[in-house]
Amino acid sequence: MLNRRHFLSLSSLLLLPVSRVVEALVPNHQLLNITLKSEKKKWFSNYSPIILWGSDVEKIILKQHENVQIEVKNELSDATSLHWHGMRVKNNMDGVSGLTQAPIAIGSSFTYNITAQDAGTFWAHSHHNTYQQLAMGLYFPLIVKEEEEYKVDQDLLLVIDDWRINEHRQLDLESLGDFSEWAHGGRKGNIITVNREIEQSYLCKVGQRIRLRLLNAANSRIMTLQLPVLPTWILAKDGQPLTVPIKLDKAITIGPAERYDLIIDVTSSAGNYPIYEVSTTQNIQVATLNVISGKDIVPSSSSPSALPENPLAKLDFDQISHSTKLLMEGGAMGSLRQAKYQGEVLSVNELVKNKKIWSFNGTAGIDDKPLLSAKSGEMIEIEIINNTRWPHVMHMHGHHFKADSEHYPKGIWHDTLLLLAKEEATIVFRAGDVGKWLLHCHMIEHQASGMVTWIEVT
Ligand SMILES: [Cu+2]
Numbered sequence: 001m002l003n004r005r006h007f008l009s010l011s012s013l014l015l016l017p018v019s020r021v022v023e024a025l026v027p028n029h030q031l032l033n034i035t036l037k038s039e040k041k042k043w044f045s046n047y048s049p050i051i052l053w054g055s056d057v058e059k060i061i062l063k064q065h066e067n068v069q070i071e072v073k074n075e076l077s078d079a080t081s082l083h084w085h086g087m088r089v090k091n092n093m094d095g096v097s098g099l100t101q102a103p104i105a106i107g108s109s110f111t112y113n114i115t116a117q118d119a120g121t122f123w124a125h126s127h128h129n130t131y132q133q134l135a136m137g138l139y140f141p142l143i144v145k146e147e148e149e150y151k152v153d154q155d156l157l158l159v160i161d162d163w164r165i166n167e168h169r170q171l172d173l174e175s176l177g178d179f180s181e182w183a184h185g186g187r188k189g190n191i192i193t194v195n196r197e198i199e200q201s202y203l204c205k206v207g208q209r210i211r212l213r214l215l216n217a218a219n220s221r222i223m224t225l226q227l228p229v230l231p232t233w234i235l236a237k238d239g240q241p242l243t244v245p246i247k248l249d250k251a252i253t254i255g256p257a258e259r260y261d262l263i264i265d266v267t268s269s270a271g272n273y274p275i276y277e278v279s280t281t282q283n284i285q286v287a288t289l290n291v292i293s294g295k296d297i298v299p300s301s302s303s304p305s306a307l308p309e310n311p312l313a314k315l316d317f318d319q320i321s322h323s324t325k326l327l328m329e330g331g332a333m334g335s336l337r338q339a340k341y342q343g344e345v346l347s348v349n350e351l352v353k354n355k356k357i358w359s360f361n362g363t364a365g366i367d368d369k370p371l372l373s374a375k376s377g378e379m380i381e382i383e384i385i386n387n388t389r390w391p392h393v394m395h396m397h398g399h400h401f402k403a404d405s406e407h408y409p410k411g412i413w414h415d416t417l418l419l420l421a422k423e424e425a426t427i428v429f430r431a432g433d434v435g436k437w438l439l440h441c442h443m444i445e446h447q448a449s450g451m452v453t454w455i456e457v458t
Contacts, residue, residue: 021061036054036138037055037075043198048169051170061143063144064117064144068116073108073109074106078106083095083124086118091433091457118240118312119146121259123159132176146308148308158213159217160193160216179357179449183331194287202289206270209304223254224278226275228264233262237258240400240412256393256416257393257395266291272289323381326361326385327362327385351364358441360451374431380430386419388422394442398432399429400415402428403425414427437455
């Protein structure tokens, strides 16, 4: 039986305009056109629609190995660029404005040439004035389907975001750039959406096996999701399959930009099964699985099979050619006294005047020199030392790595890694394509205020 709340959310779903899901299913050089523009969402009755930044696509679905040209037209009121997070693209397609491309000016276009090397759950998001543009919603998910279909009864995608809303029920733009937040845990929103809607509900049937793709699109909120008590496994992380799916029997923590693919077996009876975000004292209901009777025969709930491996280069831990440290310092209650900024050593007071408060190896903001330079194919090891009182979520562009972190199943791949306050972790990867690859904190206010470096592959 649907209660009134769920009836409202289901009926509002039916009234939504049909948005565009671009499926590029014809291999080889298909051209997609995407327009970046503002969009209106009727989230609050009795208020004008809220205006977000987005695009004319809801998501992109590609097939593994497919090559596409994606012409991105910028109809926003600011220059921009798109980064294809987790996708192993050529460096000049990586979308980092100021490093791998000039920003796409207002009214102009840029064509990204992308080959979907790996199947999995990825996303595209702004990499220009990111702390503003990401907070305004400039992103969309990108799913690369396995060559051979991985059979489930439903494939659900939940892109979870938090938004800062003001008293007029519009995006609170005035608080963008609040430096106190930058020096602490970053910008947090006051409402949570799934797939850019409030109170999403998903219809499932008893007996179904569901692939649930989770993506944290927030600027800085580290989310902990309490899923329904149903047999659940982790199938993939950051787009890369686990060799053996691992049973999940507790809440799952997802840092900004991280993705998880889960398998959930709906073995219980009909009813509403909420998903809560429980990282704060408030338990926020973010979505509901609305389970109705179905197959009648409840599955035996056997472990799901693994996804086929993606063609990542194998790691050889005995052949590491480059070993370096990355010391994180700064932030509120930190010990940072000075740091190099644009070639000059500045005191903390002077750094703050330049909106910098975090450093990597004594440098705040991007440096002319890379953290390290390696030849394509060489093995790299970076020991990350979080000597701050804050968590950070490190994202390596263009590469997946392994890490000796205790919070994650052993031996899995990441493109984004959560490090808690004072934690250390060593990441190991093989240098990929030639170019300049960014390495930064994906709590985007931390990136903006200093936590960014890059590696050079020659
Ligand atoms: Cu950070």
